[in-house]
Amino acid sequence: MSIHTHSTQEPILRASHVDKFFGGLTALDKVDFEVYPGEVVALLGDNGAGKSTLIKCISGVYKPDGGTITFDGKDISHLAPAAVRDAGIETIYQDLALAENLDVGANVFLGKEKTKRFAGFIPVTDDDYMRAEASKAVKRLDIVIPSLKQKLVSLSGGQRQAVAIARALYWQAKLVIMDEPTAALGVPEQRKVLAMVRLLRDQGVPVIIISHNMQDVLEVADRFVVMLRGKVNANVPREQVSSEKLISYIMGAEGDAVRNGV
Numbered sequence: 001m002s003i004h005t006h007s008t009q010e011p012i013l014r015a016s017h018v019d020k021f022f023g024g025l026t027a028l029d030k031v032d033f034e035v036y037p038g039e040v041v042a043l044l045g046d047n048g049a050g051k052s053t054l055i056k057c058i059s060g061v062y063k064p065d066g067g068t069i070t071f072d073g074k075d076i077s078h079l080a081p082a083a084v085r086d087a088g089i090e091t092i093y094q095d096l097a098l099a100e101n102l103d104v105g106a107n108v109f110l111g112k113e114k115t116k117r118f119a120g121f122i123p124v125t126d127d128d129y130m131r132a133e134a135s136k137a138v139k140r141l142d143i144v145i146p147s148l149k150q151k152l153v154s155l156s157g158g159q160r161q162a163v164a165i166a167r168a169l170y171w172q173a174k175l176v177i178m179d180e181p182t183a184a185l186g187v188p189e190q191r192k193v194l195a196m197v198r199l200l201r202d203q204g205v206p207v208i209i210i211s212h213n214m215q216d217v218l219e220v221a222d223r224f225v226v227m228l229r230g231k232v233n234a235n236v237p238r239e240q241v242s243s244e245k246l247i248s249y250i251m252g253a254e255g256d257a258v259r260n261g262v
């Protein structure tokens with residue numbers, strides 16, 4: 001989507017003046033960050049810039065020390081992670097948030113397990129139902145998982161990403177956040193994860209993607225937000241960006257935060 005449609009649209013996610021402190025360290029300093037419907041936003045920055053902290057404030061893992069975060073018109077600043085997920089934000093980490101010893105079906109339903117009555121009265125998880133439903137969700141993605149009975153431990157990084165994304169699609173996430181989704185993947189799997197990001201966008205689901213891989217983000221992102229030492233240093237649409245510029249914002253050679261003195 002192009003940037004000039006933004007003026008007529010409300011952002012689905014809006015973080016305003018978000019602060020986060022860890023003891024004496026300012027991890028986030030009055031961060032303003034928006035996501036508009038249907039766009040892929042790349043969140044960039046050097047190690048320790050505050051990217052994961054911002055994501056964790058959005059997903060409910062951390063409570064912001066200042067500022068507000070609204071999603072879909074409601075204040076989510078003080079919600080716990082499960083409530084944020086129920087509101088429609090699915091956060092995907094490389095290793096986190098999936099249960100290694102459960103199969104694919106159970107992972108798609110993690111925390112929302114379907115049960116049935118065994119012998120008429122004993123509640124048990126309905127594994128066949130969950131696998132069948134998970135299979136439909138996985139089929140929408142271009143990733144082969146030999147058996148949905150496979151435990152997560154036996155899957156590759158790319159297959160795990162697919163399970164997490166299948167989960168997001170199945171529960172009709174309204175925003176998907178991916179923190180370093182391709183970092184530990186081989187090249188073919190990186191390609192597939194990027195294809196899944198596009199698929200989400202094509203289905204109208206906005207995505208925030210954190211990556212140190214410039215090539216990856218240049219391929220999929222509609223907008224680039226660069227953080228520098230806890231502040232937003234640049235916010236640029238893809239039409240106005242080059243990898244040289246992005247690197248210069250990341251390194252702190254130029255940018256809004258640099259001009260205002262970080």
Ligand SMILES: Nc1ncnc2c1ncn2[C@@H]1O[C@H](COP(=O)(O)OP(=O)(O)OP(=O)(O)O)[C@@H](O)[C@H]1O
Nearest residue numbers: 022025026027045046047048049050051052053054
């Ligand atoms: N739980 C914590 N306790 C104390 N300090 C923290 C905590 N989490 C993050 N920090 C600090 O906050 C700053 C921002 O960290 P954050 O993890 O957000 O960086 P990042 O941009 O995600 O970096 P990377 O690219 O290396 O993942 C860093 O200085 C980090 O050391």
Ligand SMILES: [Mg+2]
Nearest residue numbers: 051052053179
């Ligand atoms: Mg991080």
